[in-house]
Amino acid sequence: MTPNKENMTLKRFRAIIAAYGVNPERWPSAERTTAKTFLNKSPEAQKLLGAASGLDTILDTALKPAAVDAGFLKRVATIPYQEYALSAAGQKQTTFGEFIRSLFPAKGFVPQGMALAFAGILGVWLGVSADLQPDAQVIQLDAGQYLFDNPDLQKDFKEFQ
Amino acid sequence: MRRVATTSAESGGDVSGLEQESDETLALLIGKGDKAAFQTLMERHINMHVSFAERMMGNREEAEDIVQDAFTKLWIHAEKFDPKRAKFSTWFYRIVINRCLDKKRKKKPVSLPENFEVADDRENPAESLTTRQRKMQVVKALSEIPERQRTAINMCYFEGISNREAAGILNMNIKALESLLSRGRKNLKSLLEGSD
Numbered sequence: 001m002t003p004n005k006e007n008m009t010l011k012r013f014r015a016i017i018a019a020y021g022v023n024p025e026r027w028p029s030a031e032r033t034t035a036k037t038f039l040n041k042s043p044e045a046q047k048l049l050g051a052a053s054g055l056d057t058i059l060d061t062a063l064k065p066a067a068v069d070a071g072f073l074k075r076v077a078t079i080p081y082q083e084y085a086l087s088a089a090g091q092k093q094t095t096f097g098e099f100i101r102s103l104f105p106a107k108g109f110v111p112q113g114m115a116l117a118f119a120g121i122l123g124v125w126l127g128v129s130a131d132l133q134p135d136a137q138v139i140q141l142d143a144g145q146y147l148f149d150n151p152d153l154q155k156d157f158k159e160f161q
Numbered sequence: 162m163r164r165v166a167t168t169s170a171e172s173g174g175d176v177s178g179l180e181q182e183s184d185e186t187l188a189l190l191i192g193k194g195d196k197a198a199f200q201t202l203m204e205r206h207i208n209m210h211v212s213f214a215e216r217m218m219g220n221r222e223e224a225e226d227i228v229q230d231a232f233t234k235l236w237i238h239a240e241k242f243d244p245k246r247a248k249f250s251t252w253f254y255r256i257v258i259n260r261c262l263d264k265k266r267k268k269k270p271v272s273l274p275e276n277f278e279v280a281d282d283r284e285n286p287a288e289s290l291t292t293r294q295r296k297m298q299v300v301k302a303l304s305e306i307p308e309r310q311r312t313a314i315n316m317c318y319f320e321g322i323s324n325r326e327a328a329g330i331l332n333m334n335i336k337a338l339e340s341l342l343s344r345g346r347k348n349l350k351s352l353l354e355g356s357d
Binding site: 015018025026055063081 | 338
């Protein structure tokens with residue numbers, strides 16, 4: 001609806017009340033003066049305003065904004081000093097290439113690279129030894145069982161001893 | 162590159178002078194890492210945004226979380242703010258509204274029970290039982306109207322944002338905004354009459 005700034009009609013006044021309520025401070029600024037003038041002159045407009053005032057009264061009294069407490073204010077005030085906010089800002093501006101380069105800031109060996117390589121080698125070594133050990137035990141157990149079950153071999157074994 | 166946080170005082174500026182600066186100037190200073198500008202802008206806006214988020218969520222704790230997140234976003238992304246494209250208040254309201262909608266989407270939709278209490282340990286002890294009951298009814302009614310109607314009423318009625326700015330924030334024309342407001346108020350009225 002395009003408001004007519006010069007002439008207020010009852011239809012438009014009703015629409016304003018329905019949308020913005022009865023307080024002229026909330027009415028569209030472009031139409032406020034005209035609507036107020038219209039209200040002063042029109043008994044129908046005054047009747048409309050009176051009928052609509054109930055909801056505004058309930059909303060105004062029930063939902064008065066409460067001020068935030070000091071603890072919360074302090075928490076928000078520390079945002080610029082918090083590491084996560086600073087690091088998030090940093091991460092946002094870091095490209096993948098910059099991240100990779102940051103791991104190798106100088107030519108030659110660097111502590112980060114050496115630590116990474118050592119961790120990798122240690123992981124592979126642990127993985128391989130953990131994998132071989134059960135197999136070795138199985139082989140030893142199988143050999144013992146075979147010797148125990150075979151009388152000829154037991155005899156040879158005694159002679160050997 | 163990590164943004165280096167500074168204050169106006171550290172950079173030779175006058176902290177007290179920031180009070181006179183517009184929201185847009187402060188936001189641009191925050192984009193350069195100015196902590197004092199952040200403090201000034203935060204103190205200027207925090208009350209209304211917490212009230213706004215509380216009416217959107219029906220819960221003070223969630224409202225505070227949302228506003229804290231929004232201010233964290235402001236600190237991190239302030240350099241993206243372009244005063245030629247939008248007023249600071251429009252830009253920041255969008256952040257808060259989007260955060261409210263995200264949180265609502267993640268939340269399991271649960272309608273408020275008949276006898277629910279508004280959680281607020283800062284409540285005035287002198288507040289009468291009738292006022293408290295009325296407050297509960299209004300919070301409940303607000304939570305039951307459609308999201309867009311609630312957002313429009315929250316901005317135009319409670320926050321006093323102009324219809325033009327509210328329409329801009331909601332990305333709609335003024336006629337559509339007025340239609341949302343009218344339907345929202347009508348729904349609220351019938352819900353509140355039903356709860357009497």
